Amino acid sequence: DQQVKQNSPSLSVQEGRISILNCDYTNSMFDYFLWYKKYPAEGPTFLISISSIKDKNEDGRFTVFLNKSAKHLSLHIVPSQPGDSAVYFCAVISGGSNYKLTFGKGTLLTVNP
């Protein structure tokens, strides 16, 4: 049973517009959320994170929003650039005794010039 779901396998946007990547999770015990970006033939690269005590975190063009009541996480990229084209994974860390990263299956973002 998937605990972290990225329901859109792909997303295509125009350069300069906003990209919104979504992620849903099932376990309210998750307390730390991350986004990773992955280019082909490379490992995932950390992008941005948010703790469950916050609802928003910004880093330059990237903003992550957390809606705990809806168990929903989103990543906004504004403005989108062709170099942002990659697979984006959301990941969660849960508290308790089993610390590990649980990833969604990823969303392929294509930014068209």
Added chain:
Amino acid sequence: KAGVTQTPRYLIKTRGQQVTLSCSPISGHRSVSWYQQTPGQGLQFLFEYFSETQRNKGNFPGRFSGRQFSNSRSEMNVSTLELGDSALYLCASSLSDYKSTDTQYFGPGTRLTVL
């Protein structure tokens, strides 16, 4: 500072064989984790080592094992390979364990193909 390195980058094996993959973490990083990436299942956690001890383990069969050396370098071993083990195996390192939410830095991965 050098990033996480993994060797070999590509590997082809046949069913029933065993394989050992190697990971060198970023200098100073003590936690090393392993993940398997497949098209169907995405990125799945295998296990995590800290100070030569396995502290976390994912839901993989006992054919998957690992170890960490005193210099924090890690190896993972898969015995009796199956076709379904074909995947990209990723190693990630961080300063400490997940509890501190230190960022994990990933290596480029080892692409294993089982024929």
